[in-house]
């Protein structure tokens with residue numbers, strides 16, 4: 001049976017009173033509801049403004065459609081969950097961006113989904129998914145460090161592509177585990193450190209500069225140069241010099257679904273290149289270190305490694321909350 005979960009004050013964990021415009025805490029805090037989304041943080045000041053821009057500009061680019069099902073493939077491969085086992089369950093999604101995985105859960109399962117992001121990406125997610133949710137989507141704006149929900153509430157917790165972009169990876173893992181029920185599963189994927197060469201890459205060489213640029217300027221530079229960069233990248237791969245592409249300031253085009261037409265492939269390349277260069281934080285981790293974080297914070301690791309699927313390869317840790 002699904003138990004209904006109520007928002008609580010993110011700081012004090014006490015119950016909130018609600019009217020049509022806001023949630024109110026006993027201590028006087030007011031959390032407004034804007035465009036039907038409860039807001040527990042002010043994103044105009046926080047470090048995720050690149051994501052606010054990115055996910056609202058490219059709100060539909062990575063949502064599955066008839067041309068590609070990358071999100072669905074990645075979601076089920078990464079979690080190893082079956083749609084049937086999620087029926088009626090309460091799931092927590094941390095850092096949902098424009099809602100590519102939110103969409104998969106709502107479309108492919110009958111689970112109840114609590115989903116949040118620290119940025120204004122929640123606007124894009126709501127536009128993309130509220131109509132198909134049938135009341136099963138509880139979307140809110142909040143930080144992974146102060147989730148406005150009671151601890152030990154969820155049957156499943158997942159967080160994809162987010163942890164490397166938070167200021168403290170381990171604190172983020174610790175926080176996620178707290179929201180799973182005892183015996184419930186937590187699954188994360190993240191940018192891995194594969195060896196000393198991981199950071200010998202155009203991304204890490206240029207980021208000290210690009211992350212400080214105005215996001216609009218960075219985006220314009222990428223848009224102006226994407227065609228020639230794509231041409232050089234494709235040429236290097238064709239002549240079997242793919243190893244050199246790491247020195248090009250563009251996303252690895254081999255990670256983009258091969259089924260896309262030329263225009264969509266270009267759009268995806270601009271989005272992912274902006275996503276490489278603009279975030280405030282980009283802290284890749286060794287898989288074994290993330291597994292150790294799970295163990296330190298009360299979750300028994302059930303899998304730690306690379307998951308390969310037709311959607312690509314992800315570094316994944318899965319665990320079950322024990323304490």
Ligand SMILES: C[S@@+](CC[C@H](N)C(=O)[O-])C[C@H]1O[C@@H](n2cnc3c(N)ncnc32)[C@H](O)[C@@H]1O
Nearest residue numbers: 048051095096097117118119143144160161162
């Ligand atoms: C690369 S995007 C991934 C979005 C989505 N999971 C996907 O795979 O499409 C990373 C997301 O993490 C969010 N994020 C970063 N720090 C966060 C935090 N402290 N709490 C919640 N979300 C956060 C960003 O706003 C951004 O939308």
